[in-house]
Amino acid sequence: MIRLPEFRYYRPKTLKEAVKILNSEGEKAVIVAGGTDLFPNMKRRIQTPSVLVSLQQVKELHRKISYTKINGDQEKRLVIPSGLTLSEVCENRLIRENYPFISKTTSSIATPLIRSMGTIGGNLCLDTRCTYYNQSLEWRESVDFCMKAPEGKLDIPCRVAPGSPRCVAANSSDTAPLFCALEAEFHIVSQEGERTIKPAEFYREDGEFYLNKKAEEILSEITLPSSENLHAVYLKLRRRGSFDFPVLGAAAVLKMTGQKVKEAKIFLNAVSSAPIEVLESEKALIGTELEEEKILEAAESARQSAKPFDNTDFYPHWRKEMVGVLLKRALLELKSRKT
Ligand SMILES: Cc1cc2nc3c(=O)[nH]c(=O)nc-3n(C[C@H](O)[C@H](O)[C@H](O)COP(=O)(O)OP(=O)(O)OC[C@H]3O[C@@H](n4cnc5c(N)ncnc54)[C@H](O)[C@@H]3O)c2cc1C
Structure with a gap:
């Protein structure tokens, strides 16, 4: 033990x-x-x-998931307190009915036992992962640690990319890319007061200092956008379908006007220290009716832009190829739901 x-x-x-x-x-x-x-x-x-x-x-972090009014009575937005467990989020009626893709994503995390203990806040603030970091003390000692070393160990290079000025440990939170693509709002509380930040700005492209948040700041709640005309999906690649961290994840969120894509947000995870937005793929989809050639174009752009490191399960060149495959599957799933 x-x-x-x-x-x-x-x-x-x-x-x-x-x-x-x-x-x-x-x-x-x-x-x-x-x-x-x-x-x-x-x-x-x-x-x-x-x-x-x-x-x-x-107590404030364990309130019920409920709607809040924004701009007087103009808008109603769903708020998720960060202390709710992944199971509570997954099984919540309002989430299931209005944001089924959040239920599906949270249900893909870890195991039922872990989901009944692990929280949505903890998932969104999850430490980055790497083959040189998530090891026993003896293992890490044997390779003289890495850049994301214990306190007091300085000037150790990154073992994955020795020339890199920063740690390249991967963002491995399943909900992070989805909340980035949804353009949700994160509420942060500290002794200095409250602030709100967009998820895409919350994550940093640095495996060691991976959050734009001070140690004493608490992620208190998450406000979701309106679910009207929102079509979203998150697909993850992992070795075991039963439970495993993602070695690649693709989140796609589309806002539709009729049959046409009005806005598109595509984020990948586990290929970088932060969820990565793929602007070229988004551009390829806007204004389209998700025709197959447009889906293939978006998938190919994502494949080209992804640069996975050799710091998790599976070969990086295979994970790069799978970026296109996974995004294509995600977009085809959205297309089939739309029609
Ligand atoms: C076997 C196993 C499999 C797993 N599989 C997956 C998986 O497939 N996908 C996945 O995404 N995760 C996975 N996890 C990781 C983890 O269980 C989940 O990410 C879980 O949601 C973490 O939540 P927690 O409340 O337990 O976080 P904790 O362990 O309590 O905290 C995690 C980090 O978040 C910080 N933190 C927690 N809450 C807050 C807050 N409100 N404000 C600010 N900082 C905060 C902590 O300081 C810590 O740095 C797995 C874990 C195990 C052991």
């Missing part, structure tokens, strides 16, 4: 209390929600925080 390292543990009951603790403990404190990623990482000494601030009892 691998034991957890020692740490101090706080269990605040309100957001106000949580941000106060995080603010006073500073850099040494780490947020824990379900702990399904953080605790295994701590056991392997990948992360060794001396203070943990649990969000499990914070």
